Amino acid sequence: MLTDRQLFILQVLIDDxxxxxxxxxxxxxxxxxxxxxxxxxxxxxxxxLEELGFIEKTHTSSGRIPSEKGYRFYVDxxxxxxxxxxxxxxxxxxxxxxxxxxxxxxxxxxARILSELTNYTAVILGPQAYxxxxxxxxxxxxxxxxxxxxxxxxxxxxENRHIMLPDAVEPGDLEKLVNILNERLSGVPLVELDSxxxxxxxxxxxxxxxxxxxxxxxxxxxxxxxxxxxxxxxGKTNILSQPEFKDVEKVRAVLEMLETKDLIRxxxxxxxxxxxxxxxxxxQLEAAHNxxxxxxxxxxxxxxxxSISLIGPTRMDYKRVIMMLDMLSSExxxxxxxxxxxx
Amino acid sequence: MLTDRQLFILQVLIDDxxxxxxxxxxxxxxxxxxxxxxxxxxxxxxxxLEELGFIEKTHTSSGRIPSEKGYRFYVDxxxxxxxxxxxxxxxxxxxxxxxxxxxxxxxxxxARILSELTNYTAVILGPQAYxxxxxxxxxxxxxxxxxxxxxxxxxxxxENRHIMLPDAVEPGDLEKLVNILNERLSGVPLVELDSxxxxxxxxxxxxxxxxxxxxxxxxxxxxxxxxxxxxxxxGKTNILSQPEFKDVEKVRAVLEMLETKDLIRxxxxxxxxxxxxxxxxxxQLEAAHNxxxxxxxxxxxxxxxxSISLIGPTRMDYKRVIMMLDMLSSExxxxxxxxxxxx
DNA sequence: TATTAGCACTCATTTGAAGCGAGTGCTAAA
DNA sequence: TTTAGCACTCGCTTCAAATGAGTGCTAATA
Numbered sequence: 001m002l003t004d005r006q007l008f009i010l011q012v013l014i015d016d017x018x019x020x021x022x023x024x025x026x027x028x029x030x031x032x033x034x035x036x037x038x039x040x041x042x043x044x045x046x047x048x049l050e051e052l053g054f055i056e057k058t059h060t061s062s063g064r065i066p067s068e069k070g071y072r073f074y075v076d077x078x079x080x081x082x083x084x085x086x087x088x089x090x091x092x093x094x095x096x097x098x099x100x101x102x103x104x105x106x107x108x109x110x111a112r113i114l115s116e117l118t119n120y121t122a123v124i125l126g127p128q129a130y131x132x133x134x135x136x137x138x139x140x141x142x143x144x145x146x147x148x149x150x151x152x153x154x155x156x157x158x159e160n161r162h163i164m165l166p167d168a169v170e171p172g173d174l175e176k177l178v179n180i181l182n183e184r185l186s187g188v189p190l191v192e193l194d195s196x197x198x199x200x201x202x203x204x205x206x207x208x209x210x211x212x213x214x215x216x217x218x219x220x221x222x223x224x225x226x227x228x229x230x231x232x233x234x235g236k237t238n239i240l241s242q243p244e245f246k247d248v249e250k251v252r253a254v255l256e257m258l259e260t261k262d263l264i265r266x267x268x269x270x271x272x273x274x275x276x277x278x279x280x281x282x283x284q285l286e287a288a289h290n291x292x293x294x295x296x297x298x299x300x301x302x303x304x305x306x307s308i309s310l311i312g313p314t315r316m317d318y319k320r321v322i323m324m325l326d327m328l329s330s331e332x333x334x335x336x337x338x339x340x341x342x343x
Numbered sequence: 344m345l346t347d348r349q350l351f352i353l354q355v356l357i358d359d360x361x362x363x364x365x366x367x368x369x370x371x372x373x374x375x376x377x378x379x380x381x382x383x384x385x386x387x388x389x390x391x392l393e394e395l396g397f398i399e400k401t402h403t404s405s406g407r408i409p410s411e412k413g414y415r416f417y418v419d420x421x422x423x424x425x426x427x428x429x430x431x432x433x434x435x436x437x438x439x440x441x442x443x444x445x446x447x448x449x450x451x452x453x454a455r456i457l458s459e460l461t462n463y464t465a466v467i468l469g470p471q472a473y474x475x476x477x478x479x480x481x482x483x484x485x486x487x488x489x490x491x492x493x494x495x496x497x498x499x500x501x502e503n504r505h506i507m508l509p510d511a512v513e514p515g516d517l518e519k520l521v522n523i524l525n526e527r528l529s530g531v532p533l534v535e536l537d538s539x540x541x542x543x544x545x546x547x548x549x550x551x552x553x554x555x556x557x558x559x560x561x562x563x564x565x566x567x568x569x570x571x572x573x574x575x576x577x578g579k580t581n582i583l584s585q586p587e588f589k590d591v592e593k594v595r596a597v598l599e600m601l602e603t604k605d606l607i608r609x610x611x612x613x614x615x616x617x618x619x620x621x622x623x624x625x626x627q628l629e630a631a632h633n634x635x636x637x638x639x640x641x642x643x644x645x646x647x648x649x650s651i652s653l654i655g656p657t658r659m660d661y662k663r664v665i666m667m668l669d670m671l672s673s674e675x676x677x678x679x680x681x682x683x684x685x686x
Numbered sequence: 687t688a689t690t691a692g693c694a695c696t697c698a699t700t701t702g703a704a705g706c707g708a709g710t711g712c713t714a715a716a
Numbered sequence: 717t718t719t720a721g722c723a724c725t726c727g728c729t730t731c732a733a734a735t736g737a738g739t740g741c742t743a744a745t746a
Contacts, residue, residue: 240595404725
C-alpha cells in the first residue's frame with residue numbers, strides 16, 4: 001500500500017523525531033546523505049502520509065511528528081534490525097556475570113541498570129504468589145504461645161508469619177498437625193491453602209489433633225494468602241528528564257500512577273509470549289496516554305512468572321529498548337530456571 | 344529585642360504567607376481585624392524586620408516573605424499553641440483503633456495517612472537492625488543440603504535466610520550446632536553476630552560439632568548482618584502540588600533525593616528526643632535546600648528505634664505538622680512497646 | 687509522468703514598548 | 717509616635733511588529 005519511498009521517508013522521519021524530539025520538516029529530511037530527492041517531493045509524500053494518518057502537524061506550518069498510528073506502523077513494520085550496541089550488551093551481561101545471590105537483588109539490579117541504560121522507567125513484576133505452590137511448611141514455637149510459621153514454595157521462595165497458638169497445645173499435637181498439613185497441602189497453590197484447609201483437612205485434623213478446635217482460626221488466618229507480588233522499580237524519576245514532560249501537570253499524572261501499585265500491576269501484568277508494545281492511547285489507563293509501555297515476560301519451564309517493562313514517552317527508542325528487553329527477559333528466565341531446579 | 348508589635352506583625356506575616364504563598368504587603372496586614380495601625384506604620388516595622396533579617400523582598404517593590412531565619416524564629420518562638428484540629432485528631436486515631444496486625448502495615452498506614460493529612464511527603468524509618476539483638480535462632484532443613492535459617496529478634500522481628508549445608512551433616516550435629524549458637528548468641532546485637540562467631544564460638548564449635556569445618560563459611564555468611572533498615576513512604580509525589588515547585592527542575596532534585604535511599608536515611612536518621620525541625624539550608628543536602636524536614640523519633644522503653652519525618656517546602660504549616668508528628672510518634676512508641684512486651 | 691524550483695502564505699515564537707497595579711520609602715502633618 | 721500623601725520601582729500583562737521555519741500550490745523541467 002505504501003510505496004518504498006513513503007516507507008523510507010516515514011522511517012527517516014520517525015527516527016529523526018525520536019532522536020531530536022522536534023517536528024521534522026521536508027528540508028531536514030532532504031539534507032540527509034541517503035536522500036536524493038528535493039524538499040518539494042518530500043512535501044508531497046509527507047502530505048500523503050499525513051492523509052493516511054501516520055504523521056501529523058502540531059500547527060499549520062510546522063514540520064511533521066509521528067502519530068500513534070505512525071508509531072504503531074513503525075514498531076510493526078519498520079524496526080531496523082540492528083543488533084544491540086556492544087556497550088549496552090556488555091553492561092547487561094556484566095550484571096549476570098557478577099553472580100547475584102538473592103533473587104530480589106537480581107530484580108533490583110536489573111531494574112536499575114535497565115533504567116540507567118535507557119533513561120526510561122523500568123518496572124519488574126516479581127514472581128506472583130498465585131503461581132507458587134507449597135513445598136514445605138514448618139511451625140517453630142518461640143515463646144509462650146507465639147510461634148512462627150515458615151512456608152517454602154516450589155519456586156524456592158521462603159516466607160514467614162507469626163501465629164498465636166492456643167494456651168494448651170501439647171508438643172506432640174503440633175508435630176502431628178504439621179505432618180498432616182504437609183501431607184495434604186504439599187503441591188497446593190498458596191492462594192488455595194485456606195480453602196483447602198476448610199474443605200478437606202478440617203475433619204481429619206479434628207479427629208487427630210486434640211487442640212485443633214482452639215487453633216482453627218489462627219491456622220486459617222495463617223494460611224490465608226492474598227495475591228501478593230512484588231514490584232521492582234528503576235529510574236522512577238527518569239520521566240522528568242524527557243523534554244515532552246517539562247510540564248509539572250503531565251509529570252504528575254505519570255508519577256502518581258507509578259506510585260499506585262495496583263495501577264502499575266494492572267498495566268504491567270500482560271501475560272503473553274514475546275514482547276508487547278502499547279503505544280499512547282492503546283494503554284487503558286488515562287495517565288499513561290502520553291506513554292508507551294514495552295513489556296516482556298520471563299518464565300520458568302514455559303510458565304510465565306512475571307514481567308519486565310519499560311515506561312517512557314510515546315517517542316521512545318523502540319528498537320534499542322525492544323532488543324534490550326528481549327535479551328534481559330530470556331537471560332532472567334534462564335537464571336531463574338537454573339536456580340529453581342536446585343530445589 | 345523585638346517589640347511586641349514586631350513579634351505580632353512577624354507572626355501575622357508568616358501565618359499569612361504559609362496560607363497564601365504570596366508576598367505579604369503592609370495593606371494586607373493592616374486589613375486584618377485585630378490590626379489597628381495603618382499600613383504606613385506597618386511598613387516601618389517591616390523595614391526594621393527586614394533589616395534584622397527575618398523577612399525579605401522578592402524584588403524592590405514587592406511584599407515581604409519570611410526568610411529562613413524568619414521561619415527559624417517563628418518555629419522557635421512564635422508557634423501558636425493551638426491544639427490539633429478535631430478532624431485531624433480523629434483521623435489519626437482511627438488509624439490506631441482499627442487494630443493493625445503487622446508492624447509493617449502500621450508504618451505503611453501511618454505514612455499514608457500522615458501524607459494525606461498534610462499534603463507533604465512522609466518518611467518513616469523502620470526499626471534499625473543494629474538496634475536489635477538476637478532472641479532465638481532456628482535452622483530448618485528443607486531438601487538436599489538446602490536449609491532455611493530463622494532469626495527472631497528482641498523486637499519481635501522475624502527474618503529468614505537460605506543456607507547451604509555441607510553434604511555430610513548428621514542430624515544430631517545440626518541440633519547441637521543450633522543449641523550452641525543460641526546459648527552463645529542470644530542477646531547479641533545482630534550486627535555483631537558474625538564477629539562473635541569468629542572470635543568466641545568458633546573454637547567451641549570446632550570441638551563439639553564434627554562437620555563444623557565444612558560449614559564455617561556458610562555459617563559466617565548466614566550471620567553477616569548489614570545495617571539494614573526499612574523506609575516507608577507516603578505521598579512521594581505531594582511536592583508536585585506545592586506552588587513553589589511548579590518548575591520541573593526544582594521538583595526533580597527533591598524527587599531524586601526521595602528515590603535515593605541512602606540520602607533519605609541520612610537525612611531522616613536524626614536521633615534526638617522531641618521534635619527536630621530543619622529549615623532550608625539547615626539541611627546538609629543541597630537537594631533539600633528548598634525544603635523543611637520535621638523529624639520525630641519513636642522509641643521502645645526509652646530506646647530510639649526509628650523516626651517519622653515530613654518533608655515539605657520551607658513554607659510549611661509548622662504548627663499543625665509538629666502537633667501531628669508529636670502525637671503520632673508517641674502513639675507509635677506506645678503501640679510498639681505494647682507489642683514487644685508480648686515477646 | 688514524476689520531479690523540482692519558486693513563491694505566497696501561515697503561524698509559533700521572539701522582541702520591545704506601553705500601561706497597570708501592588709507595593710515600597712520618605713516626608714511632612716497630625 | 718502615628719499616619720496621610722506622594723513619587724517611585726518593578727513584575728506582569730497586552731499588543732503589535734518582526735522573524736523564520738515550515739507549508740501547499742503552480743508552473744517549469746527532465
